[in-house]
Amino acid sequence: MVELKSAAELDAMREAGRVVARALEEVVRHAAVGVRLEELDEVAATVIAGAGATSAFLHYHPPFAPTPYPAVTCVSVNDVIVHGIPGRYQLRDGDLVSVDCGAYLDGWAGDSAVSFSVGSPRAGDTALIEAAERALRAGIEAAVPGNRMGDIGHAVASVASAGGYGVPVDFGGHGIGRRMHEDPHVPNHGRPGRGLVLRPGLVLAIEPMFIAGGHSRYLTAADGWSLCSVDGSRAAHAEHTVAITDDGPRILTLP
Template structure:
């Protein structure tokens, strides 16, 4: 069921979005060559434990697309891992492409966001796919206005992928956000403009473009039962924001400090 939030409820969602945005901003600054993935997980654990009213959306999460409950505080996907990456004992190496995906509930409301970046010296093709996810998110947000349709967002995201030579996996994408991390509507990363659910003030969704350099096929890593990897071993990237539809410009609930290449110019701070 699709739920519409009141202006007061959207206001109540802001602390969760800010908390998630702040954590990802800090991790972007501190994650370097040599950082261990378990250190990232423990940092998020401590931040959540220290924040009154905060709860992890991941720990003990057990949907049908995973194998058993998830046991960590953040998803960390490296190189050919593109979604749902399980943190493990691994020190990041020069040139690794890292995607961090974080969802936290604060006082009962969820914020969900993701970033991708390279530690150390970046391969230009890694930089290009990261930039493409950012541009795709920007394009999707540019369509996130009352009166448009979900298909307008999906078509805008997909168009950026195709323009840059990438194919699009349709199994996982954006979604409604509220008291739960994953709700209706599903926001696929490609689609037909002018089709689908009509956007209305009060709709809160996560838009999350994710693409892979050489394929749109994925498989679930049998070692942990969660991590989704590209079928051909190529690298992927993932960028996400939680936004609220209003009578005017969308509200970026998971806004991060400074200039954000995933936001339209009119929504920069």
């Protein structure tokens, strides 16, 4: 069921979004050659706890996963598209890192993701990251009352197509509110003018995921969580929690 939020509820979600934004800022600030992924997860956990919030990821167990998620962030490196589990891997110069973080504050959720390079970017990585961010902006711009869900998906897919990037077709964004994942599903492809009508009070996590190899296929790693490109090509992920309002899109996870 799709739920619409009141102005006061959007304000409460904005506070949850601030926590997520601060956690991501600190993770990016601490990311450097030699740092272990689990250290970055600890940084985010400290920010979330310090704000009086709780992780939306830790112990989350969707139907597709064999085990509950063991961390407060997803840290996906190089060919991992999303859902990478932060472990003892040490960052190397040129790694492409995507960090996804979610938190609950006072019963409301926020969810956001950012991609960046460590040290000197490899050829093509900067363009890939910028394309994912550009697609996110395009999706947000389409998130206005009277548009349809297909308009958001089409905006994201158009950026991917223009850059020759692939989009994993089975994964996309989602509604968000009292729970991190609510209806509706927000696909990263679609036809303009088709799908659910966007109404004020609807809150969506819009999250383009781009694969440099130009395909939409992926493999699930042995951990049962990490989704990896089939050809080893790199991936980037960008995400914001966005409210549909009469005054235009309101990004709830800005710093």
